[in-house]
Amino acid sequence: MSEEDYEEDGEMNGKKFLYVNRRGPYGTVYALESLEVVLIGAAFEQDVSLAFMDDGVYQLKKGQNTDGMGMKNFSPTYRALEMYDVEKLFVSKESMDERGLTTEDLIVDVEVIDNAAMADLMEDAEVVLSF
Amino acid sequence: MLLHTVNKSPFERNSFAQCMGHAKKGSSVLLIEDGVFAALKGAANESVVSNAIGDIGVYVLGPDLNARGMTDEDVIDGVKIVDYTGFVELAAEHDVVQSWL
């Protein structure tokens, strides 16, 4: 996307996008790929929601430290999403419970929803991107 | 003796469950990459690990644990944390390594 394409005061008239994240960070490339697509996609002024379920909830875990492993810690970037107008973050209640996690353990503010609400979110989306 | 390694999340694959089902008394299990999720307190499969400790040596790779936002305080009591050198030593101490990929 070229910088010249940018217009100030762009309107939110795009489609409803839902990114579904189901993998932990680092073990596979899915988490990082998803984050990059979200950031690139944010330039297109769509209505974006992010869902984290299964091991995907671990992407948002506080205190990630990759110094000993030699990969880049990309977890701080989730805190930049707000500036990209990506503000709707949902996590699965069942996935959090199964892993003994609470919202206190996460680096960003999220809305915790149960499986039924997650299903509605998927039904409601016009485009679903799965990672 | 045998060293088992698991690099997949117990929530996603049955590698960990299979490993624990095949790990005999006196053998060791090393959790690496997404396998470290099996070592965490408060998670669904905690009892599988805590019941095995004593019969089986359960180890977790520290750098992989820290990368995922966990520290020694988050792991189940009795699970030992090793660094890369410890990983190599474990591999050297055991006759055979079985990787549950």
Next chain:
Amino acid sequence: MPIEVNGKSIETDEEGYLADLNQWEPEVATVMAAIDDAELTETHWEVINFLREYYEEYQIAPAVRVLTKAIGKKLGKDKGNSKYLYELFPYGPAKQACKYAGLPKPTGCV
């Protein structure tokens, strides 16, 4: 292609971005600007330093839209607009300023 900074050779990629972010020092920005026939003023440094802080905090080079908004918040409305930033960095505020700041190319810029 490597650039010469304070007698050291520092590696850059084919577009001139630093290969290793940790090798950055202020002189790197000055040398890169000289290659583009530009001279860095106080106002350029404001943006470069802002970008370095932004990267430190979020581990990402911001898209131009985000940069513009964030600069406006930090340095005032008169600076938080594309016209001001394009005058400072005619090759594109995100791309050119990120390069001088030693950051990777902003995600999403071709």
